[in-house]
Amino acid sequence: MKERIYTMGVDVGGSYVKAVLLSYDHENGQHTLIDKQTEKIRKRNPKDVVVEAVDMILERQKLNYDKDISYLASTGEGEMVEKKTGHFYSMTSHAKGGIFFSPTAKTVVDLGGLYVRAIKVDSRGKVIDYKMTGQCASGSGQFIENISRYLGLAIEEVGDISLKSENPEVPSGICAVLAETDVINLVSKGISTPNIVKGINLSIAQRVVKLLGSLGAESPIALVGGMGMNKGMVQAIEELAADNKKKSFEFLAHPDSIYSGALGAAIWGGYRYFKLKEKQPELVNA
C-alpha cells in the first residue's frame, strides 16, 4: 500500500470555486496542504471554472490527475465537479477543515457566501449539532460583496478598512435588500466608508452571535469560510461576543479559512481512499 498519497478537494460555492491539493502520509497520519487556488465564478459556467482551478494546481505541481491523484473530493455544488471520485456534504467538509486549521476548536462557524452555519464538532471533526441562517441573503458573504461593490472597494480591502472605523453605523440587520438601501442613505448622509463597512460587519456579526447562542456553542470557535478572512468581520464578532454576559468565547481565525471546505473534503477523500482500497479498489484512481 502506498504510504503517501495526493488528494484534491474542490469546493464550489455561490461566488467562488476553491481547490486544494493535499498530501497525506498514511504512516504518521500527517496531512500537508501543498497548493491552493481560488477562482471567482463571475458569469462563467462553474464546470469550466472547476476544470481551470484543478488544472492550474496540477500544472504548477507537475502532477497528472489519473496517475497521481488518489481521490478528488467535491463539496458544495458537487455536480459541477465532473471528475470527482466522491462528494461530501459541505457541513461535513467545513467541520473537518475547521479542525484542520484549529485542532482545539469545539465549534466551527462557516461564514459562507450564501449563509452562515454554526457547527458543534468533536475532536475528529464529526458534526454533533448545527444551526444555520435562513435562505435570505443577509448575513452572507454575497451581501458583503455587494456592499463593497457599491462602495467601490475591492473585497480584499473590506477587512482592513473596517478596522479603521471609530463610530460604526449599523444598517438594518434583517434584510439584505433594505440594508443595501440603508447603505445608499448612509453614503448620502456623509458617513465615512470605514464606519459603513464596520456597521455592515456588525450587523452580520449580530446574527452569528445569536446563532452561537441558540446552538449552545462551546469555545474555542474556529471561523472558516470566505468571510473568515475578513479581519473586520472577526473583530466585529469578537466585540459582540465579548458583550455577551453569559459566556466568553475564544475565536480562532486563519488566513486560509476560505479553503476550509475544499480542505475538509480532501482530508475525507484520503480517509475514503484507504477504506475503498480495501473494499472497492475499482473506485479509486492512483
Add this chain to the structure above:
Amino acid sequence: MNNLAEIIAACKDLAFDLDFKRAKQWKEEKANRVVVGYLPIYFPREVIHAVGGLPVAIFGGGDRKQIIKGDAYYQSYICHIPRSVIELVLDKHTAHFDGYIFPSICDVIRNLSGIFKQQNIGKFVKYMDFPQNFLPQVGGVFLQQEMQHVVDYITEISGEKLTTEKLNHSISLYNTNRRLIEFIYDIREKYPWRLSIEDVYHIIRAGTVIPVEEHNEILEKVCAFIDQEIGKPQDKIKVVISGAFCEQPAIGLIRAIEEAGCYVVDDDYQLGSRMIIGDIDDKTDNPLEALSNAYIKQSQYSSSIYDISNPKEYRLAKIVEKRKADGVIFASASFCDPSLLDAPIFQNAFDRMGIRYIAFQYSENINQFKVIKEQVGAFSDSIKLWEDEPMTVND
C-alpha cells in the same frame, strides 16, 4: 435512436408528454382502438392489451402543470396528484382517452373516480377494487371478476372479444417487459454508475404511455448498452427509496438524491411496472386466473397491499438485503395516508434490524430541493465516514 443518449432523450419527451401524443397517434392509426387511462399503483395492463386497448398511466401533472381548477375539487390537506389529474382532464389533455381505471389505493383516489363519474368524463370509469384477502379461491376469484368488468367495458367499445390465446400473448409481452426492467435494476445494483436513476425513471415512465411492443424494443437496446462497462464509478452509498409509489416526485428531486452522494439501487417509483415479481404463466387455459394468482402470490411490496401474513417491513428489508443497500430513504408525498402510516412501522422495524434510514416528504409540484439535498448529503456522509458508529439524532 442509435445511442443511449438519444434513447434517453426520446424517453424523456415521452415520459412527460402531458398531451399523451403517442397514444393519440396510436388510436388514429386504426379504427376501434381504445385508449384507457389508469392511475397508480397497479393495474394488470395485459387485459387491456388483449382486447385491443392501450393502457396509459396517468401520473398527474407533476411540476409541469399549474393547478387552478384542481384546487377547487380538493381540500388543502389532501395530496397533490388528484388536483393535477383533474386539471389535466378538464384542460382536455386526455380528450382522446376512452375510459379511466382507478385502482384502489386510498380514499382520495376513490373520491377522484367519483368526481370523474359525476363529470361524465370518458366512456367508462372503473374503480378497481383489489382483494385484501389473499386466498386464491376468495380474493383471487374476486380479482378475476374485477378484471372481467374492465374487459367488458373495452369490448363494448372496440368490439374485440377476449380469448385465451390473446391474453396469453399479452402476458408474454409484459413478462418480457418486466424481465428487461428487472435486468436494468440488476445491472444498477452492481454498476449503478452506468445509468442514472433519473434516466431509469424516464425510460420506465416512457413505457407507461406507449404500446408495450415499442417499449420492449427500447428496453432491449438500453439493456445492451448498459451490459457494457460505461460511465465512471463514484464513491457513493447505495440506498433504497420507499414511499413514492403513487404521487411521483419532481424529476429534480430524484436527481438531487443521486447528486447528494447516493446511488438509488431500488425504488418504488412507478411501482405498477414492476409490481409482479417474476413471470406470469403465459401458457395457461385460464390466463385471468394466472393474472390474479400473480397479484396474490408474486406481488411486490407496496404500501397499498395489506397482507398480514407477509408484513411489509420485512419485505422492504429483504429488498435492502438483496440490493446490498447501505440505507433507506423514506420519501413520502405530503398527506399520503398509506405511505405516512407505514413510515413509523418501517422505522420501528429498521431500528430493531439496524438498517439506517432518513425520512422526508415532498409534493409533486415542489422543485426546490436544497433542504432535501442537505439531509441526504448528511445521511450519505454519516454512512461513508461513521458507519461503525450508531447514528445520532443529527446524522
